[in-house]
Amino acid sequence: MLGLYLHIPFCAAICNYCNFNRGLLDEGLKRQYVEALLQEIRRAAEPQTPADTIYFGGGTPSLLTAGEVQRIIATCRESFLLDAEVEVTLEANPETVNLDTLSAYRAAGVNRLSYGVQSFRDDELARLGRLHSAQTARDALALARTAGFDNVSLDLMMWLPEQSVEHWLGSVDALIAARPEHASLYLLELYPNAPLREEMARAGWSQAPDEDAASMYLEALDRLDRAGYEQYEISNVAQPGRRARHNIKYWQDGEWLGFGSGAHTTRAGVRWRNVPATMDYIRRITAGGPVVAERRVLDAGERVEEALFMGLRLTAGVDLPGIERRYGIDVWQRYGPELARFVGAGLVIHEPKRLLALTRPGMLLANEVMTVFISPAVR
Ligand code: SF4
Secondary structure (H helix, E strand, C coil): CEEEEEEECEECCCCCCCCCCCEECCHHHHHHHHHHHHHHHHHCCCCCCEEEEEEEEECCHHHCCHHHHHHHHHHHHHHCEEEEEEEEEEEECHHHCCHHHHHHHHHHCCCEEEEEEECCCHHHHHHCCCCCCHHHHHHHHHHHHHCCCCCEEEEEEECCCCCCHHHHHHHHHHHHHHCCCEEEEEECCCCCCCHHHHHHHHHCCCCCCHHHHHHHHHHHHHHHHHCCCEEEECCEEECCCCCCHHHHHHHCCCCEEEECCCCEEEECCEEEEECCCHHHHHHHHHCCCCCEEEEEECCHHHHHHHHHHHHCCECCCEEHHHHHHHHCCCHHHHHHHHHHHHHHCCCEEEECCCEEEECHHHHHCHHHHHHHHCCHHHC
């Protein structure tokens, strides 16, 4: 079934490490944007096509009013055949929510929240320019429970400036104590012009050495295993039955439609991306023009590469007979000679004619392993 992704590009403040498609909140602009988004969904309507996930991503989708969320979900419902068990996720920043909005989101049909917590230490949150504290994050989770949410995910970021292994594991323990149904652990990636880079240089903050980053990852996952969470993807763990159904479409060669500025779509081997600038997006929709900035038909080789790249992110790995059925390619015959050294080093598991998967240490070196699938011409 299809997934529906809705991009909400507004934030109350811009974090110093952020490389997403977002801008500062302007209420008037947000109102126009929501109208444009509704129009884009209606234009793409296929009332007979089933969809089983809706994902509000950003930016900060929790800056939408409950009325706006309700209208967007209703428009998705009119435009697609929503499954009775549709998963509706909304990304939220802890400082933006209160009991009234959360209850209204729940009533509007949102049944999963994903909070950008990032850290349970106030000093780390301040270095990242986040607007919430550790206590605000705990309170936001408690409010979600009171509002009736039984499916909540928390994001944490590791390898932050000045973060020791012990500090990081303190945040992991705090997350475990909070008992969310799902958690995502991301490594801080400092893009070339990130303001945080300058702040780090000015303040003399540094990141822990690489080997500490590896221990952070491995020890966090051990603790989460012991607490009953199952790792199912490089960065994601969940309690049994609580995996993120929307995100799994990205990793399992699924299909989704993306709406909003900069949103990506993948469908039937074709990929497209909307124009990224919010004003440009609104203007084009209002004028009845196209919003697609780039459209590419993936050839068979690219589709296989993509299926391998994404599939290897999952702990379940890549289903080799499945790839052969879908794309007519014997993965081991094509890539085996290069993959064998990774199998030998304990980074990759190969079960002949069955599956290919990364081991946990292999997940740390996923990028290296995956270069095998990139054709030598572009490596
Ligand atoms: S809240 Fe999220 S999207 Fe917004 S600036 Fe911060 S990291 Fe970026």
